Amino acid sequence: MSGILIGQSAVNVLLLTGVLTIAALGFSIVWGVMNIINLVHGATIMLGAYVTYIAFAFAGIDPFLTIPLSMALMFGLGYLIQRGVINYVMRAPMLTTFLLTFGLEIVIINLAQFFFKSDLRAITTGYSGASLTLFGDATQNVSVEVPYIKLGALIIALFLTALTHLLMNNTRLGRAIRATGMDKDAAQLTGAKIGTVYAITFALSAALAGAAGSLIAMTQSFQPGFGGTYTLYAFVIVVLGGLGSVPAVAIGAFVFSLITVLTGLWQPGLTQAAAFLLLVVVLVVKPSGIAGKAFYQ
């Protein structure tokens, strides 16, 4: 492997890690705090992507500027879903919430197909093809390329991850969320309205998914069904990193990206299989994940 290839792969791993961290972060928080495997997550990412697409295609807004909009809209949607549907089955067995969120995912994806059609969409801006060139080797005409869009996505992902970390650890709301996750009855006794806390937690998770959707929309073409794959990625990432903290998600996303990029160099058709194989191995050997703790602490 040449130096350039190694450099490009390292850059790709870093860029992928950023987006995947954001895509998995909300999933991890909902799982950790509410003990719910949220299968709607991918559908929320998909809606975030369409918010960006519509704002860009019909109002000409720069895709990066649409991120707050898609986060706000998904926050509202997430709040409604938790308040109106999932709060009613919070104490039910795992299979119930699994099936329930699956049903909601089907509804959202098919309504999206109805409104947006199944056509592949892509967002092409003036700076879409441009990239930053590092370590160019003019003699062989090869270089390490960093596309501006992916660089921007990485920066935004880092910013949002740091913000979430601060929110969870240093604010009153974050403390309420963590307390509810540790012991919902005790939290209720100390004055947390757990119904509201759950709704806000789910809404935050959805907002992060919306941001992930906006970022993904700029880097790949998509149709209403694309989110399901990201739900599965989020699973793998959360298990790899372990439940329990924001940095654990970033570690999981990094390992996942590494595996994906390396497998992609060798056999592009087997990237998912490799990731899932690793998932099963990690689950069996160390179910708490690489950096996992018992809980969000």
Next chain:
Amino acid sequence: MRDVLRNNRTSILIGAVGLAALLLLPLTTPSGFVYRTLTSMFLLIVTAQGWNLIGGYTGYAAFGNVAFFGLGAYATGILMYRHEWQFLPTVVVGGLIAAGYAVIIGLPVLRLRGHYFAIATLGVAEATREIVAWWTPVTEGAAGISLPFLKPISAAQNFFYYLTLGMVVFGAALTWFVIRRKLGYSWVAIRADEDAARMLGINTTASKVTAFALTAFLVGIAGSVYAYYNSFIAPEEVFKIDRTLQAILAVVLGGAGTIAGPIAGGMIFQLVSTFLIFSKPFGIDLGQFHVTIMGIFIVLVVEMAQITPPVGFNLFVLQGMTGRQITWIARQSAPFFVLMVVMVGLLVAFPGLATWLPAQMRGAG
């Protein structure tokens, strides 16, 4: 054990009459549509019966059963397409390959519980699909495999109808046979409390792996038959996660951990689903909304199950909060239950209700 067929003459009678009616049905020369609907329904029931063993009786929520379906389908596909085998032996081989795969997968994965088991099985199914799609020299990859047709059509219709019906009977008989043996009791013990079961001297690993292998066998033969019945298989199609979920929903609808559950649930699921696709109430074509309405249907039924005695979870929550008898709670919540049944009934009778609002929005915009 909530075993409906046990000590229950009425249920056995209903089953026998139903079976006799289904056996005689082809004499009335039904349309191809009826044949297709019923054959699909029987296949769904067999996959549901399979899931019922691991998910219903043993209490392990497996979410990757479609891997067994796909392996069964590909066993038949490859053996018939490449090696020109007769059909029926490939079904047995398909079931056995799926069962062997379940043993290999089950030994590590069945050590996990709850969410982790669900996800690990889901991951295995996805990985299996990708490997099958990638291994082109053997599986023809994403292009898929075309199998020979069974001719003439009328003979094929009857053949698949009776074959799948026979599989349903086999699945029920297998369940009935196993759950009254030591093995079946060990499953129920594991579902109730796995650690206690181990304390009592049950080899829980062996029990769970056997349950998983039997599950895989049933799902695998369903996949095998599907391959020949559909005469075309491709990775995206036979490994679609919807198949796993439909089977789980059928079991949950009908009653997990019972013999009649998967049969009743599979019938309800297939009939509602078919009805939604082909009925056109008020001249509205609901085909495009079929999956949306199914999704809303799932959400309603799951919420309804929460207040259904004797296992509805919210009843116990209420009991804990009020300190009243569970029977009193069940009586008091009955009106709400009836309301939800009415809602489901309305949704089945007028599926247009579910999509009225989005239709208005699109009409305006």
